Amino acid sequence: MHYVEQSGYLFSRYSWCIALETEMSQAILRYRPKDAPPEWEAVADGVRMVVATVADHVPYRLTTVLGVMATLAVSAERAGLARDPAVWLEQGTITRSLLLNTDIAPNSTQTYASILARVRETLIWVERGEAPRPHLSGDRSRAEPYGTSDLTRLDVWSNNLPPTPTGQGNGKALLALGAGCGLPPKEMLTVRGTDIHVLPSDAVVVHVPETDRLIVCRSLWEKTLANLAQAAGDNYLYAPDRQVLYPKNAISNWVKRTKPGDPKVPALDTRRLRATWIVSLLRDRVPADLVARAAGMKTTAALAPYMAWVPAISHDAAVRMLRGWA
Numbered sequence: 001m002h003y004v005e006q007s008g009y010l011f012s013r014y015s016w017c018i019a020l021e022t023e024m025s026q027a028i029l030r031y032r033p034k035d036a037p038p039e040w041e042a043v044a045d046g047v048r049m050v051v052a053t054v055a056d057h058v059p060y061r062l063t064t065v066l067g068v069m070a071t072l073a074v075s076a077e078r079a080g081l082a083r084d085p086a087v088w089l090e091q092g093t094i095t096r097s098l099l100l101n102t103d104i105a106p107n108s109t110q111t112y113a114s115i116l117a118r119v120r121e122t123l124i125w126v127e128r129g130e131a132p133r134p135h136l137s138g139d140r141s142r143a144e145p146y147g148t149s150d151l152t153r154l155d156v157w158s159n160n161l162p163p164t165p166t167g168q169g170n171g172k173a174l175l176a177l178g179a180g181c182g183l184p185p186k187e188m189l190t191v192r193g194t195d196i197h198v199l200p201s202d203a204v205v206v207h208v209p210e211t212d213r214l215i216v217c218r219s220l221w222e223k224t225l226a227n228l229a230q231a232a233g234d235n236y237l238y239a240p241d242r243q244v245l246y247p248k249n250a251i252s253n254w255v256k257r258t259k260p261g262d263p264k265v266p267a268l269d270t271r272r273l274r275a276t277w278i279v280s281l282l283r284d285r286v287p288a289d290l291v292a293r294a295a296g297m298k299t300t301a302a303l304a305p306y307m308a309w310v311p312a313i314s315h316d317a318a319v320r321m322l323r324g325w326a
Helices: 022-030 040-054 062-078 091-100 106-127 148-159 168-178 185-190 219-232 250-257 270-283 288-295 300-309 315-323
Strands: 004-006 009-011 017-019 196-198 204-206
Touching: 022 040, 022 062, 040 062, 040 106, 062 091, 062 106, 091 106, 106 300, 148 168, 168 185, 168 219, 168 250, 168 270, 185 250, 196 219, 204 219, 270 288, 270 300, 288 300
Parallel strands: none
Antiparallel strands: 004 009, 009 017, 196 204
């Protein structure tokens, strides 16, 4: 990759150019990590290309994005991966970098993950020729889905909680209603055992009070949900003995008191559970309008932030689908 800076423009070897303020353009071109490792020169141009592309569209300081991207690219270079920003920003590469890089402080891991997710998402939007998402402070509109290993760890952790409705029962209810059904916290609190129904096909559906949405539990969690419903009966699935429908901080307080002691087990986050459900449906190529309706979204546009974690469809599959074959 090669760059030429002229009057606030950065040109790459690709067919596009990026118009930037001269000061920003020069800052990107001059950037060099403190105590730059030997691998830096090999990845520097790729890092600059990525940051130049997203600089105007992510809610982070330029130097922060440069530093995070440099860390990721150097990590990928040391792992012998292709010298390609598309490879660097694959979820597997990001996860490996965050787990194995001892230079990243534990309390900074989530910040790095959030920045890289936003960078990846923005590149996808630009590649599609669509307008990037508007700036959002902290970008709280979207949470990162759990990976398979993290979700498995959470499931094992919930199995080891005290075998009581407010121990193991609460943990299983949050996982099944969140990762299995995509419910936000307020809806989780309303569901009773009698709102869960097992169809003749063995599919498990949820009737969320005061909604008309069709919620079908993901197969991985349907047995757990059916068992919880049978045990709860007329009571709530989550905290079944409570008398108030919406106790203040009912879920967050329980999560804080019951947080995993093992650092390998991620914190339980209802927003991430819902994101996991949405992304799993999109990865399975469930029609976007159906996903949006099941999620209670007004339009499919609300799904755009989650596409950062959905791999592109393969060439062969695309041919089959466009041709009209299954």
